[in-house]
Amino acid sequence: MWIYRFEDDFSMASLRRVRRPDPEPGPHDVVLRMRAAALNFRDLAIMRGEYHVKVGLPLVPLSDGAGEVLQVGSKVTRLRIGDLACPVYLPNWIDGPLRPQHGARRLGGPNDGVLSELMCLPEDEVVPMPGFLDPVEAATLPVAGVTAWHSLFELDRLRPDDAVLVQGSGGVSTIAIQLAAAAGARVIAVTRGRHADRLRELGAGEVLSRFDDVQADVALNVAGGETLTPMIAATRLGGRVHVVGYAADRIAELDIFTAIQHAVTIRVATGGSRADFEALATTIERQGIRPVVDRVFPLDDLADAVEHLERGGHLGKVVVAW
Ligand SMILES: NC(=O)c1ccc[n+]([C@@H]2O[C@H](COP(=O)([O-])OP(=O)(O)OC[C@H]3O[C@@H](n4cnc5c(N)ncnc54)[C@H](OP(=O)(O)O)[C@@H]3O)[C@@H](O)[C@H]2O)c1
Structure with missing residues:
Protein backbone atom coordinates (compact mmCIF):
# COMPACT_ATOMS: atom_id res chain seq x y z
CA MET A 1 0.00 0.00 0.00
CA TRP A 2 1.02 3.63 -0.40
CA ILE A 3 0.86 6.51 2.05
CA TYR A 4 1.79 10.15 1.60
CA ARG A 5 3.68 11.89 4.36
CA PHE A 6 5.45 15.12 5.14
CA GLU A 7 9.09 14.19 5.67
CA ASP A 8 11.30 17.23 6.38
CA ASP A 9 8.77 20.02 6.84
CA PHE A 10 5.07 20.66 6.21
CA SER A 11 5.43 22.02 2.67
CA MET A 12 3.98 20.30 -0.39
CA ALA A 13 7.58 19.91 -1.67
CA SER A 14 8.31 17.69 1.32
CA LEU A 15 5.27 15.44 0.78
CA ARG A 16 6.49 11.98 -0.32
CA ARG A 17 4.68 8.88 -1.52
CA VAL A 18 6.02 5.94 0.52
CA ARG A 19 5.36 2.19 0.21
CA ARG A 20 4.24 0.30 3.32
CA PRO A 21 3.29 -3.35 3.88
CA ASP A 22 -0.45 -3.95 3.63
CA PRO A 23 -2.05 -4.00 7.10
CA GLU A 24 -3.21 -7.22 8.76
CA PRO A 25 -6.34 -6.48 10.77
CA GLY A 26 -6.70 -7.81 14.31
CA PRO A 27 -10.04 -9.25 15.51
CA HIS A 28 -11.53 -5.80 16.30
CA ASP A 29 -10.05 -3.94 13.29
CA VAL A 30 -11.37 -2.94 9.91
CA VAL A 31 -9.36 -2.10 6.81
CA LEU A 32 -10.68 0.75 4.67
CA ARG A 33 -9.72 1.22 1.04
CA MET A 34 -9.60 5.01 1.09
CA ARG A 35 -11.16 6.82 -1.90
CA ALA A 36 -11.31 10.51 -1.05
CA ALA A 37 -10.06 13.11 1.42
CA ALA A 38 -11.42 16.58 2.10
CA LEU A 39 -9.23 19.54 2.97
CA ASN A 40 -9.78 21.66 6.04
CA PHE A 41 -8.60 25.05 7.19
CA ARG A 42 -6.58 23.18 9.85
CA ASP A 43 -4.51 21.51 7.10
CA LEU A 44 -3.49 24.97 5.88
CA ALA A 45 -2.70 26.03 9.45
CA ILE A 46 -0.49 22.94 9.94
CA MET A 47 1.32 23.59 6.64
CA ARG A 48 1.96 27.19 7.77
CA GLY A 49 3.17 26.06 11.22
CA GLU A 50 0.28 27.97 12.80
CA TYR A 51 -1.84 25.17 14.23
CA HIS A 52 -2.87 25.44 17.88
CA VAL A 53 -1.55 21.95 18.72
CA LYS A 54 2.12 20.95 18.33
CA VAL A 55 2.52 18.65 15.31
CA GLY A 56 5.68 16.59 14.60
CA LEU A 57 7.25 14.91 11.54
CA PRO A 58 6.87 12.64 9.70
CA LEU A 59 3.12 13.08 9.32
CA VAL A 60 0.48 11.56 7.04
CA PRO A 61 -1.71 14.62 6.36
CA LEU A 62 -5.46 15.29 6.16
CA SER A 63 -8.13 14.61 8.78
CA ASP A 64 -11.16 13.90 6.62
CA GLY A 65 -11.44 10.79 4.51
CA ALA A 66 -13.83 8.11 3.30
CA GLY A 67 -13.40 4.65 1.87
CA GLU A 68 -14.93 1.22 1.51
CA VAL A 69 -14.54 -1.49 4.12
CA LEU A 70 -12.21 -4.04 2.52
CA GLN A 71 -11.61 -6.42 5.43
CA VAL A 72 -13.14 -6.91 8.88
CA GLY A 73 -11.65 -8.73 11.87
CA SER A 74 -13.45 -11.78 13.27
CA LYS A 75 -15.03 -9.83 16.20
CA VAL A 76 -16.17 -6.75 14.24
CA THR A 77 -19.91 -6.03 14.60
CA ARG A 78 -20.43 -2.37 13.59
CA LEU A 79 -19.28 -2.59 9.95
CA ARG A 80 -19.49 -4.98 7.00
CA ILE A 81 -17.33 -5.50 3.94
CA GLY A 82 -18.39 -3.04 1.24
CA ASP A 83 -19.75 -0.37 3.63
CA LEU A 84 -18.79 3.21 2.91
CA ALA A 85 -17.21 4.55 6.11
CA CYS A 86 -15.15 7.39 7.56
CA PRO A 87 -12.39 7.37 10.17
CA VAL A 88 -13.29 9.48 13.23
CA TYR A 89 -11.24 12.70 13.47
CA LEU A 90 -10.97 12.59 17.30
CA PRO A 91 -10.74 8.81 17.80
CA ASN A 92 -10.60 8.95 21.62
CA TRP A 93 -13.95 10.74 21.90
CA ILE A 94 -16.67 8.14 21.68
CA ASP A 95 -19.52 10.03 23.36
CA GLY A 96 -20.49 12.34 26.20
CA PRO A 97 -19.05 15.73 27.05
CA LEU A 98 -15.49 16.61 26.06
CA ARG A 99 -12.79 15.42 28.49
CA PRO A 100 -9.05 16.20 28.27
CA GLN A 101 -8.18 12.71 26.96
CA HIS A 102 -10.69 13.06 24.09
CA GLY A 103 -8.53 15.57 22.24
CA ALA A 104 -5.29 13.66 22.72
CA ARG A 105 -5.39 12.08 19.24
CA ARG A 106 -6.36 14.01 16.08
CA LEU A 107 -6.10 12.52 12.59
CA GLY A 108 -4.04 14.63 10.22
CA GLY A 109 -1.95 16.14 13.03
CA PRO A 110 -0.56 15.42 15.50
CA ASN A 111 -1.54 11.84 14.54
CA ASP A 112 -1.25 10.34 11.07
CA GLY A 113 -4.16 11.25 8.83
CA VAL A 114 -6.06 9.72 5.96
CA LEU A 115 -3.89 10.24 2.86
CA SER A 116 -3.27 6.50 2.43
CA GLU A 117 -4.38 3.75 0.11
CA LEU A 118 -5.48 1.58 3.05
CA MET A 119 -6.22 2.39 6.71
CA CYS A 120 -6.42 -0.25 9.43
CA LEU A 121 -8.40 1.04 12.41
CA PRO A 122 -10.22 -0.36 15.43
CA GLU A 123 -13.91 -0.55 14.48
CA ASP A 124 -14.64 1.86 17.35
CA GLU A 125 -12.84 4.60 15.40
CA VAL A 126 -14.87 4.29 12.20
CA VAL A 127 -18.44 5.39 11.36
CA PRO A 128 -20.52 3.84 8.54
CA MET A 129 -21.99 6.39 6.14
CA PRO A 130 -25.44 6.60 4.53
CA GLY A 131 -25.54 4.39 1.45
CA PHE A 132 -26.64 7.16 -0.95
CA LEU A 133 -23.49 9.24 -0.34
CA ASP A 134 -20.45 8.74 -2.53
CA PRO A 135 -16.93 8.72 -1.02
CA VAL A 136 -16.34 12.35 -2.04
CA GLU A 137 -19.47 13.53 -0.20
CA ALA A 138 -18.78 11.34 2.84
CA ALA A 139 -15.21 12.65 3.09
CA THR A 140 -16.55 16.15 3.75
CA LEU A 141 -18.12 15.18 7.08
CA PRO A 142 -15.69 14.12 9.85
CA VAL A 143 -14.41 17.61 10.78
CA ALA A 144 -16.75 20.24 9.28
CA GLY A 145 -19.99 18.25 9.51
CA ALA A 269 -16.50 23.69 19.86
CA THR A 270 -13.55 21.49 19.14
CA GLY A 271 -14.84 18.91 16.69
CA GLY A 272 -17.29 16.39 18.11
CA SER A 273 -17.58 12.81 19.31
CA ARG A 274 -18.22 9.58 17.43
CA ALA A 275 -21.77 9.69 18.81
CA ASP A 276 -22.16 13.14 17.21
CA PHE A 277 -20.91 11.70 13.93
CA GLU A 278 -23.39 8.81 14.13
CA ALA A 279 -26.25 11.20 14.90
CA LEU A 280 -25.15 13.39 11.99
CA ALA A 281 -25.08 10.36 9.66
CA THR A 282 -28.58 9.34 10.79
CA THR A 283 -29.95 12.84 10.13
CA ILE A 284 -28.23 13.03 6.74
CA GLU A 285 -29.79 9.69 5.83
CA ARG A 286 -33.27 10.60 7.11
CA GLN A 287 -33.27 14.05 5.52
CA GLY A 288 -31.51 13.04 2.29
CA ILE A 289 -28.90 15.76 2.77
CA ARG A 290 -26.07 15.86 0.21
CA PRO A 291 -23.04 17.75 1.56
CA VAL A 292 -21.78 20.52 -0.70
CA VAL A 293 -18.62 19.79 -2.70
CA ASP A 294 -17.04 22.81 -4.36
CA ARG A 295 -14.49 20.93 -6.44
CA VAL A 296 -12.87 17.49 -6.66
CA PHE A 297 -9.18 17.27 -7.60
CA PRO A 298 -7.29 14.13 -8.64
CA LEU A 299 -4.73 13.11 -6.04
CA ASP A 300 -1.84 14.13 -8.32
CA ASP A 301 -3.20 17.70 -8.15
CA LEU A 302 -3.25 17.90 -4.36
CA ALA A 303 -1.09 21.05 -4.44
CA ASP A 304 -3.69 22.72 -6.68
CA ALA A 305 -6.43 21.69 -4.27
CA VAL A 306 -4.52 23.29 -1.38
CA GLU A 307 -4.07 26.49 -3.39
CA HIS A 308 -7.76 26.49 -4.31
CA LEU A 309 -8.75 26.32 -0.61
CA GLU A 310 -6.20 29.00 0.28
CA ARG A 311 -7.57 31.38 -2.36
CA GLY A 312 -11.05 31.19 -0.77
CA GLY A 313 -14.29 31.95 -2.55
CA HIS A 314 -15.32 28.27 -2.59
CA LEU A 315 -18.78 26.97 -1.71
CA GLY A 316 -18.61 23.97 0.63
CA LYS A 317 -15.72 21.54 0.64
CA VAL A 318 -12.61 21.00 -1.49
CA VAL A 319 -11.88 17.29 -1.98
CA VAL A 320 -9.19 15.08 -3.52
CA ALA A 321 -10.20 11.66 -4.83
CA TRP A 322 -8.40 8.58 -6.14
N1 LIG B 1 -13.66 24.34 16.24
C1 LIG B 1 -13.49 23.31 15.44
O1 LIG B 1 -13.42 22.16 15.84
C2 LIG B 1 -13.43 23.56 13.97
C3 LIG B 1 -13.85 22.59 13.06
C4 LIG B 1 -13.88 22.89 11.70
C5 LIG B 1 -13.44 24.13 11.29
N2 LIG B 1 -12.99 25.02 12.21
C6 LIG B 1 -12.55 26.36 11.80
O2 LIG B 1 -13.70 27.03 11.32
C7 LIG B 1 -13.34 27.94 10.29
C8 LIG B 1 -14.18 27.64 9.07
O3 LIG B 1 -13.86 26.34 8.60
P1 LIG B 1 -14.31 25.91 7.16
O4 LIG B 1 -13.83 24.54 6.94
O5 LIG B 1 -15.75 26.18 6.96
O6 LIG B 1 -13.44 26.92 6.29
P2 LIG B 1 -13.68 27.43 4.83
O7 LIG B 1 -14.33 26.38 4.01
O8 LIG B 1 -12.40 28.01 4.37
O9 LIG B 1 -14.76 28.60 5.00
C9 LIG B 1 -14.48 29.78 5.71
C10 LIG B 1 -15.57 30.79 5.40
O10 LIG B 1 -15.34 31.91 6.23
C11 LIG B 1 -15.76 33.04 5.53
N3 LIG B 1 -14.66 34.03 5.69
C12 LIG B 1 -13.39 33.90 5.33
N4 LIG B 1 -12.69 35.00 5.63
C13 LIG B 1 -13.57 35.83 6.17
C14 LIG B 1 -13.46 37.14 6.64
N5 LIG B 1 -12.30 37.81 6.64
N6 LIG B 1 -14.57 37.70 7.12
C15 LIG B 1 -15.73 37.03 7.11
N7 LIG B 1 -15.87 35.79 6.67
C16 LIG B 1 -14.81 35.19 6.20
C17 LIG B 1 -15.93 32.72 4.07
O11 LIG B 1 -17.28 32.83 3.70
P3 LIG B 1 -17.79 33.92 2.65
O12 LIG B 1 -16.79 33.97 1.56
O13 LIG B 1 -19.12 33.40 2.23
O14 LIG B 1 -17.92 35.19 3.40
C18 LIG B 1 -15.53 31.26 3.99
O15 LIG B 1 -16.44 30.52 3.24
C19 LIG B 1 -11.84 27.75 10.08
O16 LIG B 1 -11.15 28.73 10.81
C20 LIG B 1 -11.57 26.37 10.67
O17 LIG B 1 -10.25 26.23 11.12
C21 LIG B 1 -12.99 24.76 13.53
Whole structure:
Protein backbone atom coordinates (compact mmCIF):
# COMPACT_ATOMS: atom_id res chain seq x y z
CA MET A 1 0.00 0.00 0.00
CA TRP A 2 1.02 3.63 -0.40
CA ILE A 3 0.86 6.51 2.05
CA TYR A 4 1.79 10.15 1.60
CA ARG A 5 3.68 11.89 4.36
CA PHE A 6 5.45 15.12 5.14
CA GLU A 7 9.09 14.19 5.67
CA ASP A 8 11.30 17.23 6.38
CA ASP A 9 8.77 20.02 6.84
CA PHE A 10 5.07 20.66 6.21
CA SER A 11 5.43 22.02 2.67
CA MET A 12 3.98 20.30 -0.39
CA ALA A 13 7.58 19.91 -1.67
CA SER A 14 8.31 17.69 1.32
CA LEU A 15 5.27 15.44 0.78
CA ARG A 16 6.49 11.98 -0.32
CA ARG A 17 4.68 8.88 -1.52
CA VAL A 18 6.02 5.94 0.52
CA ARG A 19 5.36 2.19 0.21
CA ARG A 20 4.24 0.30 3.32
CA PRO A 21 3.29 -3.35 3.88
CA ASP A 22 -0.45 -3.95 3.63
CA PRO A 23 -2.05 -4.00 7.10
CA GLU A 24 -3.21 -7.22 8.76
CA PRO A 25 -6.34 -6.48 10.77
CA GLY A 26 -6.70 -7.81 14.31
CA PRO A 27 -10.04 -9.25 15.51
CA HIS A 28 -11.53 -5.80 16.30
CA ASP A 29 -10.05 -3.94 13.29
CA VAL A 30 -11.37 -2.94 9.91
CA VAL A 31 -9.36 -2.10 6.81
CA LEU A 32 -10.68 0.75 4.67
CA ARG A 33 -9.72 1.22 1.04
CA MET A 34 -9.60 5.01 1.09
CA ARG A 35 -11.16 6.82 -1.90
CA ALA A 36 -11.31 10.51 -1.05
CA ALA A 37 -10.06 13.11 1.42
CA ALA A 38 -11.42 16.58 2.10
CA LEU A 39 -9.23 19.54 2.97
CA ASN A 40 -9.78 21.66 6.04
CA PHE A 41 -8.60 25.05 7.19
CA ARG A 42 -6.58 23.18 9.85
CA ASP A 43 -4.51 21.51 7.10
CA LEU A 44 -3.49 24.97 5.88
CA ALA A 45 -2.70 26.03 9.45
CA ILE A 46 -0.49 22.94 9.94
CA MET A 47 1.32 23.59 6.64
CA ARG A 48 1.96 27.19 7.77
CA GLY A 49 3.17 26.06 11.22
CA GLU A 50 0.28 27.97 12.80
CA TYR A 51 -1.84 25.17 14.23
CA HIS A 52 -2.87 25.44 17.88
CA VAL A 53 -1.55 21.95 18.72
CA LYS A 54 2.12 20.95 18.33
CA VAL A 55 2.52 18.65 15.31
CA GLY A 56 5.68 16.59 14.60
CA LEU A 57 7.25 14.91 11.54
CA PRO A 58 6.87 12.64 9.70
CA LEU A 59 3.12 13.08 9.32
CA VAL A 60 0.48 11.56 7.04
CA PRO A 61 -1.71 14.62 6.36
CA LEU A 62 -5.46 15.29 6.16
CA SER A 63 -8.13 14.61 8.78
CA ASP A 64 -11.16 13.90 6.62
CA GLY A 65 -11.44 10.79 4.51
CA ALA A 66 -13.83 8.11 3.30
CA GLY A 67 -13.40 4.65 1.87
CA GLU A 68 -14.93 1.22 1.51
CA VAL A 69 -14.54 -1.49 4.12
CA LEU A 70 -12.21 -4.04 2.52
CA GLN A 71 -11.61 -6.42 5.43
CA VAL A 72 -13.14 -6.91 8.88
CA GLY A 73 -11.65 -8.73 11.87
CA SER A 74 -13.45 -11.78 13.27
CA LYS A 75 -15.03 -9.83 16.20
CA VAL A 76 -16.17 -6.75 14.24
CA THR A 77 -19.91 -6.03 14.60
CA ARG A 78 -20.43 -2.37 13.59
CA LEU A 79 -19.28 -2.59 9.95
CA ARG A 80 -19.49 -4.98 7.00
CA ILE A 81 -17.33 -5.50 3.94
CA GLY A 82 -18.39 -3.04 1.24
CA ASP A 83 -19.75 -0.37 3.63
CA LEU A 84 -18.79 3.21 2.91
CA ALA A 85 -17.21 4.55 6.11
CA CYS A 86 -15.15 7.39 7.56
CA PRO A 87 -12.39 7.37 10.17
CA VAL A 88 -13.29 9.48 13.23
CA TYR A 89 -11.24 12.70 13.47
CA LEU A 90 -10.97 12.59 17.30
CA PRO A 91 -10.74 8.81 17.80
CA ASN A 92 -10.60 8.95 21.62
CA TRP A 93 -13.95 10.74 21.90
CA ILE A 94 -16.67 8.14 21.68
CA ASP A 95 -19.52 10.03 23.36
CA GLY A 96 -20.49 12.34 26.20
CA PRO A 97 -19.05 15.73 27.05
CA LEU A 98 -15.49 16.61 26.06
CA ARG A 99 -12.79 15.42 28.49
CA PRO A 100 -9.05 16.20 28.27
CA GLN A 101 -8.18 12.71 26.96
CA HIS A 102 -10.69 13.06 24.09
CA GLY A 103 -8.53 15.57 22.24
CA ALA A 104 -5.29 13.66 22.72
CA ARG A 105 -5.39 12.08 19.24
CA ARG A 106 -6.36 14.01 16.08
CA LEU A 107 -6.10 12.52 12.59
CA GLY A 108 -4.04 14.63 10.22
CA GLY A 109 -1.95 16.14 13.03
CA PRO A 110 -0.56 15.42 15.50
CA ASN A 111 -1.54 11.84 14.54
CA ASP A 112 -1.25 10.34 11.07
CA GLY A 113 -4.16 11.25 8.83
CA VAL A 114 -6.06 9.72 5.96
CA LEU A 115 -3.89 10.24 2.86
CA SER A 116 -3.27 6.50 2.43
CA GLU A 117 -4.38 3.75 0.11
CA LEU A 118 -5.48 1.58 3.05
CA MET A 119 -6.22 2.39 6.71
CA CYS A 120 -6.42 -0.25 9.43
CA LEU A 121 -8.40 1.04 12.41
CA PRO A 122 -10.22 -0.36 15.43
CA GLU A 123 -13.91 -0.55 14.48
CA ASP A 124 -14.64 1.86 17.35
CA GLU A 125 -12.84 4.60 15.40
CA VAL A 126 -14.87 4.29 12.20
CA VAL A 127 -18.44 5.39 11.36
CA PRO A 128 -20.52 3.84 8.54
CA MET A 129 -21.99 6.39 6.14
CA PRO A 130 -25.44 6.60 4.53
CA GLY A 131 -25.54 4.39 1.45
CA PHE A 132 -26.64 7.16 -0.95
CA LEU A 133 -23.49 9.24 -0.34
CA ASP A 134 -20.45 8.74 -2.53
CA PRO A 135 -16.93 8.72 -1.02
CA VAL A 136 -16.34 12.35 -2.04
CA GLU A 137 -19.47 13.53 -0.20
CA ALA A 138 -18.78 11.34 2.84
CA ALA A 139 -15.21 12.65 3.09
CA THR A 140 -16.55 16.15 3.75
CA LEU A 141 -18.12 15.18 7.08
CA PRO A 142 -15.69 14.12 9.85
CA VAL A 143 -14.41 17.61 10.78
CA ALA A 144 -16.75 20.24 9.28
CA GLY A 145 -19.99 18.25 9.51
CA VAL A 146 -19.35 16.88 12.98
CA THR A 147 -18.32 20.30 14.32
CA ALA A 148 -21.45 21.94 12.89
CA TRP A 149 -23.57 19.15 14.39
CA HIS A 150 -21.84 19.31 17.77
CA SER A 151 -22.32 23.09 17.96
CA LEU A 152 -25.95 23.21 16.84
CA PHE A 153 -27.36 20.01 18.38
CA GLU A 154 -25.08 19.00 21.26
CA LEU A 155 -23.70 22.21 22.78
CA ASP A 156 -26.94 23.82 21.60
CA ARG A 157 -30.39 22.29 21.34
CA LEU A 158 -31.61 23.92 18.16
CA ARG A 159 -35.40 24.12 18.13
CA PRO A 160 -37.76 24.45 15.18
CA ASP A 161 -38.48 28.15 14.64
CA ASP A 162 -35.15 29.27 16.14
CA ALA A 163 -33.63 31.93 13.93
CA VAL A 164 -30.09 30.74 13.16
CA LEU A 165 -27.48 33.12 11.80
CA VAL A 166 -24.73 31.34 9.83
CA GLN A 167 -21.63 33.15 8.63
CA GLY A 168 -19.88 32.25 5.38
CA SER A 169 -20.23 29.71 2.61
CA GLY A 170 -17.36 27.30 3.35
CA GLY A 171 -17.34 23.75 4.63
CA VAL A 172 -18.73 24.27 8.14
CA SER A 173 -21.24 26.91 7.08
CA THR A 174 -22.90 25.00 4.21
CA ILE A 175 -23.55 21.86 6.22
CA ALA A 176 -24.69 24.04 9.17
CA ILE A 177 -27.25 25.72 6.89
CA GLN A 178 -28.48 22.34 5.62
CA LEU A 179 -28.76 20.86 9.13
CA ALA A 180 -30.41 23.89 10.68
CA ALA A 181 -32.95 24.14 7.83
CA ALA A 182 -33.68 20.40 8.08
CA ALA A 183 -34.36 20.90 11.81
CA GLY A 184 -37.02 23.49 10.98
CA ALA A 185 -34.98 26.54 11.95
CA ARG A 186 -35.24 29.84 10.10
CA VAL A 187 -31.76 30.27 8.60
CA ILE A 188 -30.16 33.63 7.88
CA ALA A 189 -26.85 33.42 6.01
CA VAL A 190 -24.32 36.25 5.88
CA THR A 191 -21.68 36.04 3.15
CA ARG A 192 -19.14 38.31 1.54
CA GLY A 193 -19.16 36.04 -1.49
CA ARG A 194 -21.04 35.23 -4.65
CA HIS A 195 -22.99 32.16 -3.60
CA ALA A 196 -26.21 33.76 -2.33
CA ASP A 197 -28.46 31.74 -4.66
CA ARG A 198 -26.87 28.43 -3.69
CA LEU A 199 -27.10 29.30 0.03
CA ARG A 200 -30.85 29.87 -0.49
CA GLU A 201 -31.14 26.50 -2.24
CA LEU A 202 -29.39 24.87 0.73
CA GLY A 203 -32.04 26.25 3.08
CA ALA A 204 -31.19 29.85 3.97
CA GLY A 205 -34.42 31.88 4.02
CA GLU A 206 -32.47 35.12 3.87
CA VAL A 207 -28.97 35.81 2.55
CA LEU A 208 -27.36 39.09 3.60
CA SER A 209 -24.00 40.76 3.20
CA ARG A 210 -24.03 42.41 6.65
CA PHE A 211 -25.22 41.56 10.15
CA ASP A 212 -27.24 44.79 10.52
CA ASP A 213 -30.90 44.45 11.55
CA VAL A 214 -30.65 40.71 12.27
CA GLN A 215 -32.10 39.32 15.52
CA ALA A 216 -31.05 35.67 15.71
CA ASP A 217 -31.56 33.17 18.52
CA VAL A 218 -28.40 31.27 17.61
CA ALA A 219 -25.30 32.44 15.72
CA LEU A 220 -22.44 30.40 14.26
CA ASN A 221 -19.21 32.36 13.85
CA VAL A 222 -16.53 30.81 11.62
CA ALA A 223 -14.28 33.81 10.99
CA GLY A 224 -13.42 35.40 14.36
CA GLY A 225 -11.43 38.61 13.96
CA GLU A 226 -13.62 41.67 13.67
CA THR A 227 -16.73 39.59 12.92
CA LEU A 228 -17.52 38.33 16.42
CA THR A 229 -18.86 41.52 17.98
CA PRO A 230 -21.21 42.37 15.05
CA MET A 231 -22.47 38.80 15.21
CA ILE A 232 -23.18 39.14 18.94
CA ALA A 233 -24.99 42.39 18.19
CA ALA A 234 -27.13 40.43 15.70
CA THR A 235 -28.16 37.97 18.43
CA ARG A 236 -31.23 38.57 20.58
CA LEU A 237 -31.11 39.11 24.35
CA GLY A 238 -30.16 35.80 25.94
CA GLY A 239 -29.19 34.23 22.61
CA ARG A 240 -26.43 31.72 21.96
CA VAL A 241 -23.25 32.33 19.96
CA HIS A 242 -21.04 29.48 18.76
CA VAL A 243 -17.43 30.35 18.07
CA VAL A 244 -16.15 27.71 15.68
CA GLY A 245 -13.33 29.19 13.64
CA TYR A 246 -10.87 31.87 12.76
CA ALA A 247 -11.06 32.19 8.96
CA ALA A 248 -10.50 35.97 9.28
CA ASP A 249 -8.27 36.05 12.38
CA ARG A 250 -7.61 33.82 15.39
CA ILE A 251 -7.85 36.85 17.64
CA ALA A 252 -11.53 37.84 17.86
CA GLU A 253 -12.50 41.31 19.00
CA LEU A 254 -15.08 41.05 21.76
CA ASP A 255 -16.86 44.26 22.79
CA ILE A 256 -17.99 43.34 26.28
CA PHE A 257 -20.63 46.13 26.30
CA THR A 258 -22.28 44.50 23.27
CA ALA A 259 -22.03 41.07 24.86
CA ILE A 260 -23.63 42.35 28.09
CA GLN A 261 -26.35 44.23 26.19
CA HIS A 262 -27.27 40.99 24.46
CA ALA A 263 -26.45 38.74 27.46
CA VAL A 264 -25.34 36.01 25.10
CA THR A 265 -23.94 32.62 25.99
CA ILE A 266 -20.76 31.94 24.01
CA ARG A 267 -19.76 28.34 23.36
CA VAL A 268 -16.62 27.08 21.60
CA ALA A 269 -16.50 23.69 19.86
CA THR A 270 -13.55 21.49 19.14
CA GLY A 271 -14.84 18.91 16.69
CA GLY A 272 -17.29 16.39 18.11
CA SER A 273 -17.58 12.81 19.31
CA ARG A 274 -18.22 9.58 17.43
CA ALA A 275 -21.77 9.69 18.81
CA ASP A 276 -22.16 13.14 17.21
CA PHE A 277 -20.91 11.70 13.93
CA GLU A 278 -23.39 8.81 14.13
CA ALA A 279 -26.25 11.20 14.90
CA LEU A 280 -25.15 13.39 11.99
CA ALA A 281 -25.08 10.36 9.66
CA THR A 282 -28.58 9.34 10.79
CA THR A 283 -29.95 12.84 10.13
CA ILE A 284 -28.23 13.03 6.74
CA GLU A 285 -29.79 9.69 5.83
CA ARG A 286 -33.27 10.60 7.11
CA GLN A 287 -33.27 14.05 5.52
CA GLY A 288 -31.51 13.04 2.29
CA ILE A 289 -28.90 15.76 2.77
CA ARG A 290 -26.07 15.86 0.21
CA PRO A 291 -23.04 17.75 1.56
CA VAL A 292 -21.78 20.52 -0.70
CA VAL A 293 -18.62 19.79 -2.70
CA ASP A 294 -17.04 22.81 -4.36
CA ARG A 295 -14.49 20.93 -6.44
CA VAL A 296 -12.87 17.49 -6.66
CA PHE A 297 -9.18 17.27 -7.60
CA PRO A 298 -7.29 14.13 -8.64
CA LEU A 299 -4.73 13.11 -6.04
CA ASP A 300 -1.84 14.13 -8.32
CA ASP A 301 -3.20 17.70 -8.15
CA LEU A 302 -3.25 17.90 -4.36
CA ALA A 303 -1.09 21.05 -4.44
CA ASP A 304 -3.69 22.72 -6.68
CA ALA A 305 -6.43 21.69 -4.27
CA VAL A 306 -4.52 23.29 -1.38
CA GLU A 307 -4.07 26.49 -3.39
CA HIS A 308 -7.76 26.49 -4.31
CA LEU A 309 -8.75 26.32 -0.61
CA GLU A 310 -6.20 29.00 0.28
CA ARG A 311 -7.57 31.38 -2.36
CA GLY A 312 -11.05 31.19 -0.77
CA GLY A 313 -14.29 31.95 -2.55
CA HIS A 314 -15.32 28.27 -2.59
CA LEU A 315 -18.78 26.97 -1.71
CA GLY A 316 -18.61 23.97 0.63
CA LYS A 317 -15.72 21.54 0.64
CA VAL A 318 -12.61 21.00 -1.49
CA VAL A 319 -11.88 17.29 -1.98
CA VAL A 320 -9.19 15.08 -3.52
CA ALA A 321 -10.20 11.66 -4.83
CA TRP A 322 -8.40 8.58 -6.14
N1 LIG B 1 -13.66 24.34 16.24
C1 LIG B 1 -13.49 23.31 15.44
O1 LIG B 1 -13.42 22.16 15.84
C2 LIG B 1 -13.43 23.56 13.97
C3 LIG B 1 -13.85 22.59 13.06
C4 LIG B 1 -13.88 22.89 11.70
C5 LIG B 1 -13.44 24.13 11.29
N2 LIG B 1 -12.99 25.02 12.21
C6 LIG B 1 -12.55 26.36 11.80
O2 LIG B 1 -13.70 27.03 11.32
C7 LIG B 1 -13.34 27.94 10.29
C8 LIG B 1 -14.18 27.64 9.07
O3 LIG B 1 -13.86 26.34 8.60
P1 LIG B 1 -14.31 25.91 7.16
O4 LIG B 1 -13.83 24.54 6.94
O5 LIG B 1 -15.75 26.18 6.96
O6 LIG B 1 -13.44 26.92 6.29
P2 LIG B 1 -13.68 27.43 4.83
O7 LIG B 1 -14.33 26.38 4.01
O8 LIG B 1 -12.40 28.01 4.37
O9 LIG B 1 -14.76 28.60 5.00
C9 LIG B 1 -14.48 29.78 5.71
C10 LIG B 1 -15.57 30.79 5.40
O10 LIG B 1 -15.34 31.91 6.23
C11 LIG B 1 -15.76 33.04 5.53
N3 LIG B 1 -14.66 34.03 5.69
C12 LIG B 1 -13.39 33.90 5.33
N4 LIG B 1 -12.69 35.00 5.63
C13 LIG B 1 -13.57 35.83 6.17
C14 LIG B 1 -13.46 37.14 6.64
N5 LIG B 1 -12.30 37.81 6.64
N6 LIG B 1 -14.57 37.70 7.12
C15 LIG B 1 -15.73 37.03 7.11
N7 LIG B 1 -15.87 35.79 6.67
C16 LIG B 1 -14.81 35.19 6.20
C17 LIG B 1 -15.93 32.72 4.07
O11 LIG B 1 -17.28 32.83 3.70
P3 LIG B 1 -17.79 33.92 2.65
O12 LIG B 1 -16.79 33.97 1.56
O13 LIG B 1 -19.12 33.40 2.23
O14 LIG B 1 -17.92 35.19 3.40
C18 LIG B 1 -15.53 31.26 3.99
O15 LIG B 1 -16.44 30.52 3.24
C19 LIG B 1 -11.84 27.75 10.08
O16 LIG B 1 -11.15 28.73 10.81
C20 LIG B 1 -11.57 26.37 10.67
O17 LIG B 1 -10.25 26.23 11.12
C21 LIG B 1 -12.99 24.76 13.53
